[in-house]
Amino acid sequence: MNQDILEEKILVDKSVLKEWKEWARKGDMRVKGYRIIEAPRGDRIDRIKRARFMIVERPHGVVYQHSFGLISKFYEGIVEGKLYGTKCPKCGLVYLPPRAHCWNPKCKLQETEWIEMPLEGVVVTYTIMAFAATPFLSELPFILAYVKVGDSVTALPIQLKKIDPVDVHIGLKVKIKFKENRVGDLMDLYAVPAEKPHPPPRSKEEIEWLKSELARVEEWVRKRFPEKFKK
Ligand SMILES: [Zn+2]
Secondary structure, three states: OOHHHHOOOOOOOOOOHHHHHHHHHHHOOOOOEEEEEEEEEOOOHHHOEEEEEEEEEOOOOOOOOOOOHHHHHHHHHHHHOOOEEEEOOOOOOEEOOOOOEOOOHHHOOOEOEEEEOOOEEEEEEEEEEOOOOHHHHHHOOEEEEEEEEOOEOOOEEEEEOOOOHHHOOOOOEEEEEEOOOOOOOHHHEEEEEOOOOOOOOOOHHHHHHHHHHHHHHHHHHHHHOHHHHOO
């Protein structure tokens, strides 16, 4: 057997791991600084005393590495500014997000083929995010839409921009856009309306309620990320 087939070869290297390894070598988990504080101690509210405590600081960083496996081409496509889906050669179902194998039971996990997808779709469902994972907190409130792109039978989760949350609706036609600096992350993509929104009639109370809820979230973000609002 030709042993080359078992070898792993690096074709493109945009890894930042070396930097992080160096950083970790210099002091990962080593004590870098400390504070001494005074704080309450005690087992009951009527027996509380004050005590001195020492708090040490140990910087610690983590880089997760994981493979996108057989759907790697989708993420490479994002870097290139192209949207790739998969299509089953047996039944013709199209998937975006891509599936490496067809989920139609009749196809018995047939391996799919890559196709380039149009950069347009329709909102299948959506939510207005009032809370999110740490990296996205400062962007709140934002709209997370599930968009059916082209003939896909699956829907792509994507941030919908350039629209008043009050105007978003199911069935809205959208365009898929790419951010400028891309690293192969789903967040490199976003959607914008491709038509004038035509939301179903909403009562004045409904709209006012939504606006007041959005204002509460915006106020929280302003407090939590004051630097974002400094000029
Ligand atoms: Zn199929």
